[in-house]
Amino acid sequence: MQPITTEKKKIFLCSGEVSGDMHGANLVRRIRTLAPEFEFAAVGGERMRAAGVRLLADSTTWGSVGAFESAAKAPWVYPAMRRMPALLRAEQPDVFVPIDYRYFNMRAARAAHEQNIKTIYFFAPVSWFGSGPGRFAPIAQTVDLALLTLPFSHDDYRAAGANFEFIGHPIMDTARPDLDAAGAHEFFGTDPQRPVIGLMPGSRFQEVKRLLPVFRNAAAMILKQIPDAQFLLFAATGPLEQYIRRLTAQTPITIINEHVYDFMSISNLLIMCSGTAAHEATVLGRPMIVAYKISAPTAWLARRMVDIKFIAMPNIVADSFVVPELVQEACTPQAVADLACALLSDPARRDTMERGLGDVRRKLGGAGALDRAAHRVVDAALGRIPEFRESKPGAEHSG
Numbered sequence: 001m002q003p004i005t006t007e008k009k010k011i012f013l014c015s016g017e018v019s020g021d022m023h024g025a026n027l028v029r030r031i032r033t034l035a036p037e038f039e040f041a042a043v044g045g046e047r048m049r050a051a052g053v054r055l056l057a058d059s060t061t062w063g064s065v066g067a068f069e070s071a072a073k074a075p076w077v078y079p080a081m082r083r084m085p086a087l088l089r090a091e092q093p094d095v096f097v098p099i100d101y102r103y104f105n106m107r108a109a110r111a112a113h114e115q116n117i118k119t120i121y122f123f124a125p126v127s128w129f130g131s132g133p134g135r136f137a138p139i140a141q142t143v144d145l146a147l148l149t150l151p152f153s154h155d156d157y158r159a160a161g162a163n164f165e166f167i168g169h170p171i172m173d174t175a176r177p178d179l180d181a182a183g184a185h186e187f188f189g190t191d192p193q194r195p196v197i198g199l200m201p202g203s204r205f206q207e208v209k210r211l212l213p214v215f216r217n218a219a220a221m222i223l224k225q226i227p228d229a230q231f232l233l234f235a236a237t238g239p240l241e242q243y244i245r246r247l248t249a250q251t252p253i254t255i256i257n258e259h260v261y262d263f264m265s266i267s268n269l270l271i272m273c274s275g276t277a278a279h280e281a282t283v284l285g286r287p288m289i290v291a292y293k294i295s296a297p298t299a300w301l302a303r304r305m306v307d308i309k310f311i312a313m314p315n316i317v318a319d320s321f322v323v324p325e326l327v328q329e330a331c332t333p334q335a336v337a338d339l340a341c342a343l344l345s346d347p348a349r350r351d352t353m354e355r356g357l358g359d360v361r362r363k364l365g366g367a368g369a370l371d372r373a374a375h376r377v378v379d380a381a382l383g384r385i386p387e388f389r390e391s392k393p394g395a396e397h398s399g
Helices: 017-033 046-050 066-093 101-112 133-144 154-160 181-188 205-225 236-247 259-268 277-282 294-305 315-318 333-344 346-363 369-381
Strands: 008-014 039-044 053-056 096-100 118-122 145-148 164-166 198-200 230-234 252-254 269-275 288-292 325-327
Touching: 008 066, 008 101, 017 039, 017 046, 017 118, 017 369, 039 046, 039 066, 046 053, 053 066, 066 101, 096 101, 096 369, 101 118, 101 133, 101 325, 118 369, 133 154, 145 154, 145 259, 145 369, 154 164, 181 259, 198 205, 198 259, 205 236, 205 269, 205 288, 205 333, 230 259, 236 252, 252 294, 259 277, 269 277, 269 333, 277 288, 277 346, 288 333, 325 333, 333 346
Parallel strands: 008 039, 008 096, 039 053, 096 118, 118 145, 145 164, 198 230, 198 269, 230 252, 269 288, 288 325
Antiparallel strands: none
């Protein structure tokens, strides 16, 4: 990809948890191929720092699920939210790029709008339980261009009068193994002749605290039925790794923390927390069981506020059960073990799941999402904000 400008501009990114930090880092690297002289500052984490971004605050521990859990994070998140207008004034970026993390980033976007800073919302909020256009009116009022990565809420964005583009999901670009199967088995020390079960209990402490004991105990039950099973567990972040190692000590589970897509690719079955990992497994076409548990008060509140049919992204996109879900009370070690053994012993069922995942992949926008996002940010920095209001990935300028 050839550079399209050598001008010096500043981009300010803001993510609120591990996945946003990852997507922000990937976006920065892609922008640099187009605009090598651009400067980057961010509220983010180690991935953006590693991409050469000047970090103003570390947000990777802010992620939470549920009203009560979010309230517990307030002592860390609220002061940062209060600082955002001052940070934007001090940095005076050419473009502000919030990434996901709606509650925080919409307030930050409002501050940027008030300071006449162009805002391109990467991973702009969507809804899959029919919230209506009113939910997106604030985006229309404060965001210059919303970049949607999922095939939801397009009609609501249009009805709200928002300028948006469905660019597709960046995981379609990034979820690629580095090694072939033989190399991956050698790297992880696994036997290709024995089943590999990959465990992914999440990237937030709350998720790991609730799901890891379930997965650990399920592994012991699976071994009774499949004695040659091998277990790999991906520890998503450094701070969690010590906690995970304590909970899995003296078990047959091997902890890993690199080559995540190679790990996923050689897994005959993935048992995972709902979230980004389910997107990645979909792109890689890997059979999976998706599990989730939240606190009892949050579950009680959620069931009274919204009616959500599915929690796993492939199921939400397909509007049907492509992959099995074990949620809240149903998420027990015995249920996980029984379902895992059933899937591992039934190749036809796994084949059906893989075909369903292929159908979902075709709805995620194809490759090129990062390129599209990078071009939009560079365009905005150079004073060009295209109008789209379209729902096709890579739609041409319509204004």
